[in-house]
Amino acid sequence: MITSERMAQVDANAAALGVPRKQLMESSGNAVAREVRAVADPGARVAVVAGRGNNGGDGFVAVRFLDDYDTSVHLLGREETIATDIARENWAALRQGDYRTETVTDSRDFELPDCDVIVDAMLGTGVTGALREPEATVAERINESEATVVAVDVPSGVNADTGEAEGTAVSADRVVTFHDRKPGLDSLDAEVTVADIGIPAAAEEFVGPGDMRPVRRGSGAEDARAYVVGGGPYTGAPALAAQAALRAGANLSFVAAPGPVAPQIQGYAEDLIVQAYEGDHLAPEQVPDLVETAESYDDVVVLGPGLGNADETLDAAAQFLESFSGPAVVDADALPVVPEVETDATLVCTPNRKELAKMGGPDVESADALREHADEIESFAADLGHVVLAKAKDDVITDGERTRVSRAGTSGMTVGGTGDTLAGTTAGLLAAHDPFESACMAAYANGRAAELLDDDRRDGLLASDLLDALPRAIWGDDDE
Numbered sequence: 458m459i460t461s462e463r464m465a466q467v468d469a470n471a472a473a474l475g476v477p478r479k480q481l482m483e484s485s486g487n488a489v490a491r492e493v494r495a496v497a498d499p500g501a502r503v504a505v506v507a508g509r510g511n512n513g514g515d516g517f518v519a520v521r522f523l524d525d526y527d528t529s530v531h532l533l534g535r536e537e538t539i540a541t542d543i544a545r546e547n548w549a550a551l552r553q554g555d556y557r558t559e560t561v562t563d564s565r566d567f568e569l570p571d572c573d574v575i576v577d578a579m580l581g582t583g584v585t586g587a588l589r590e591p592e593a594t595v596a597e598r599i600n601e602s603e604a605t606v607v608a609v610d611v612p613s614g615v616n617a618d619t620g621e622a623e624g625t626a627v628s629a630d631r632v633v634t635f636h637d638r639k640p641g642l643d644s645l646d647a648e649v650t651v652a653d654i655g656i657p658a659a660a661e662e663f664v665g666p667g668d669m670r671p672v673r674r675g676s677g678a679e680d681a682r683a684y685v686v687g688g689g690p691y692t693g694a695p696a697l698a699a700q701a702a703l704r705a706g707a708n709l710s711f712v713a714a715p716g717p718v719a720p721q722i723q724g725y726a727e728d729l730i731v732q733a734y735e736g737d738h739l740a741p742e743q744v745p746d747l748v749e750t751a752e753s754y755d756d757v758v759v760l761g762p763g764l765g766n767a768d769e770t771l772d773a774a775a776q777f778l779e780s781f782s783g784p785a786v787v788d789a790d791a792l793p794v795v796p797e798v799e800t801d802a803t804l805v806c807t808p809n810r811k812e813l814a815k816m817g818g819p820d821v822e823s824a825d826a827l828r829e830h831a832d833e834i835e836s837f838a839a840d841l842g843h844v845v846l847a848k849a850k851d852d853v854i855t856d857g858e859r860t861r862v863s864r865a866g867t868s869g870m871t872v873g874g875t876g877d878t879l880a881g882t883t884a885g886l887l888a889a890h891d892p893f894e895s896a897c898m899a900a901y902a903n904g905r906a907a908e909l910l911d912d913d914r915r916d917g918l919l920a921s922d923l924l925d926a927l928p929r930a931i932w933g934d935d936d937e
Contacts, residue, residue: 459637461582461617462670467636469667470660479543481654482511485635486518486547488652489609492633493574496605499525502572504604506595508579508613509534514544515609516578517551529570530558533579533591564591567598575604577627579613582639587624588614596627608632611639612647620644664854664863664901666933671890672706672898673933681888683707683881684756686747686777687789688714688722689738689770691763694789696725697874697920698762698881703728704927705885705902711756713747715739739764739773748780757784757884758802761791762877778802784887788880792816796841804843805887805896807880813837813847824849828862835860844892846883848876852900856893863897865904867911867918874920879903882927898931905930 459467472478493503503526507513513532520528530551532539539545551558561567569575577599579592588596596614599606606629611617614626617634620641632642632649636656642649660667683702687695692714699710711730714722719733732750734743751758760777764770775794778785782801792812795804806816810827814820819833827834827849838845839857847853852863883899890898906926907918914922 466667470665484654489519490522512581517547564594687762690765694763701881863900869918
């Protein structure tokens with residue numbers, strides 16, 4: 458099963474892997490034509506009713522594989538309003554090939570020809586809600602017909618994820634859906650065929666630009682605040698994490714740090730708000746105030762960067778997690794306490810391979826081998842009950858049920874501090890997105906930022922360099 462949103466992500470990832478959408482449309486249209494041939498003999502009359510998106514493009518392609526049938530194509534709308542280049546190209550191929558085509562600009566004038574098969578290629582899985590005109594009227598006329606109805610990917614008007622329709626929807630006899638079955642199709646009274654259209658398995662396994670769709674489509678928190686609890690022995694780590702959170706969409710970024718190092722952390726960037734507490738390291742007596750602050754403002758917490766590993770600090774980290782109930786990214790020095798605590802917090806843990814082993818996960822011999830242990834990391838995350846983003850040359854992201862790998866990045870990322878930018882990026886995304894999806898997006902964005910800088914930095918990359926490139930990596934660049 459695959460949701461319509463995930464399908465769109467996989468489709469974009471396939472394109473990034475070198476399988477162009479035009480090639481996928483060719484395979485999809487061929488699959489539709491096969492379904493038509495399964496229900497009607499050569500010479501049968503086939504009417505393709507097409508929308509102006511890629512679903513219509515699939516219908517255009519199908520016609521070219523049905524030359525031994527009596528076909529007609531009915532485009533709902535003006536040809537200049539076809540929405541995508543590849544659909545437009547396939548419409549032009551029909552026109553140039555002298556196929557029988559017409560444009561329907563007023564549904565009141567639309568009449569279905571006498572036909573044996575109707576191909577519903579009006580709207581695909583990405584369109585939800587009640588049908589508008591002219592699709593609503595055309596759907597009614599399709600339903601009145603006695604022809605066999607073959608729907609492309611999903612019957613128009615039906616929500617592919619739920620199987621529900623908010624108004625009029627096409628009642629299909631058969632559905633040809635692509636790559637994998639959509640959840641809502643099981644509730645339909647239709648025969649469903651799942652067509653393999655050549656999307657490689659890697660498009661689902663590897664995190665790619667498609668996985669960035671949730672944030673690139675503009676879904677974000679209106680008032681996202683990051684709260685980095687870090688610093689003590691080290692000052693750069695919490696500053697990097699806090700700045701990365703801002704680059705990833707946080708509106709404000711706070712750092713809670715020991716008094717002696719607070720001015721130094723503030724000095725890294727004027728955009729940070731540094732709140733000092735007494736003492737030279739995190740201790741249990743500071744925890745109640747820190748938790749109260751984080752919960753009162755619905756902050757996304759980053760716990761761990763630069764904290765140090767004093768026993769008292771680890772006790773305080775454990776106490777914080779036991780008391781906190783919001784979303785948190787746990788990194789670096791705070792990671793070893795996670796398996797021992799019971800918490801209502803939503804955690805994303807970001808260990809490197811050595812930290813992963815200390816947490817009780819698999820002991821991976823080298824950074825290059827982390828991906829080979831993906832199944833073990835998934836089992837560990839399932840036992841842990843939290844999302845794990847295990848970082849190495851190839852990052853492994855899992856929630857114990859779903860597992861993906863991010864290959865984004867460069868050799869220069871072995872420099873210190875890139876894990877801190879990853880933790881902050883995760884926090885910036887976690888305010889508005891599912892924890893697993895946030896971790897996937899953050900791993901890709903952090904690595905992609907390094908790739909965007911590679912021509913200039915190569916192995917001279919600094920973690921602070923990633924900050925300027927993160928917005929392009931998250932919201933898109935010229936190559937995507």
